[in-house]
Amino acid sequence: MSATTKAVRPPWMEKPKPVTSVAKGIALAVVVALVIVPFLVVISTSLASNEEVTANGGWVLWPTDPTLRAYDQIFAGGIVGHALLVSAGVTIVGTLASMLCTVTLAYALSRPGVYGGKPVLLVVLFTFLFPPGMIPAFLLVDGIGLKDNYLSIIAPFLISVFNLVVLRGFFQSIPDELYEAARLDGAGDWRILWSVVLPLSKAALAVVGLFYAVSYWNAWFYSSIYLESDHWPLQQVLRTYVIGGAQLADSSAADASQVAAPQTLQMAVLVTATVPILIVYPFLQRYFTKGVLTGAIKS
Structure with a gap:
């Protein structure tokens, strides 16, 4: 082959034609x-x-x-306002509790030589492959007295096996020299976790925390099973009033012209349920992207 022969480049490296760009x-x-x-x-x-x-x-x-008539009416009625507080409380408490349990268990399972580590890991993976059915879960929640209790939509879902495996793999990817150096300085497991592991795992923690927060915020199915209607979170209220067509505002005591249309009320509830996640996500986006990319290149 002549040295002056032009090398053939792949099609995706060529400059696109004007028609292709358009x-x-x-x-x-x-x-x-x-x-x-x-x-x-x-x-x-x-x-x-x-x-x-x-x-x-x-x-x-x-x-x-x-x-803003629709927003005034849905919050004046008290149903949406109370449901919003319930969702915020369940999301905050549930996410913090889930992160605490997931981080500590993932750290313990990531360390070699932990007593009972492999059996516990097998039990955790078994629950991922064979999740409990709805009826056994309901009987368990009812049997331990959590029916119509906010813990019924937090405790059974405290640890996500997928999130646990992600954090465990991330903790295992931290060089062993850092653990050994911390132990030489006299640090125990709690000190190592707090001062070494967590600062190096901000991206993974942000991703897992966002997953937990979104799952708690969007939870509606089990709340309809375990909770009474006056304890419903916002997503269950949204489903009931938007899909079920229930009334959001009482128009019997007001002039009909001053009551917002049903579609307007429904969309106002939908916006109320969507905006909090949209506000939180931009602050975690850079960690989310970094965590996803890090998880993709680590073995």
């Missing part, structure tokens, strides 16, 4: 529109007036006269 731009714009438009419709409908909702057939893309 097609990619159009495809990207369509995808972005498909993602953004539903969110915009939800927010706009929650802020629209009754006349706009009626004129547009129940959904509004851009309100000309935005109002």
Whole structure:
């Protein structure tokens, strides 16, 4: 082969043709529109007036006269406000408790020579492969007196096997020299965990913590089984009033013109249930991305 022969590069390394660039731009714009438009419709409908909702057939893309009437009514009724506090409390307490239990157990199982480590790991993995059924879980929760108790939607889900395995693998990837150096300085296991392991595992902890927070925040199925309606979290209230079509506001004591449309009330509850996670996620995004990439390249 001649030295002057031009090397053949793969197609993806070549400069795209103008037609290809235009097609990619159009495809990207369509995808972005498909993602953004539903969110915009939800927010706009929650802020629209009754006349706009009626004129547009129940959904509004851009309100000309935005109002917070729907939000005032859902929080004035007390149901959504109480459910929001329940969801926030369950999410905060559940996430902290789950992180505490998962981190400590993952650290113990990641250390070689721990007494009973392998049997405990096998038991944990067994629960992942063969999860308990709904009826045995209900009988257990009812038998230990957790029925209609907020612990019923926290305690049975305290440790996620997937999150435990992720943290265990991350702790095992920390060089053994760091553990040995800490022990030479007289540090015990708790000191090593707090001063060595946790500072090096911020990305993994952020990912696992976000997984736990989202799962607790979005939990609705077991709350409908274990909790009475006056103790429901926000997601169960959202499902009941949006999908079930129950009334969010009592219009019997008010002028009908001053009561927001059902679609507006439903979308206001949906926005209330979605915004907290959207607020928290940007602060954890850089850790989330780093944790995912780190987990992908570590063996």
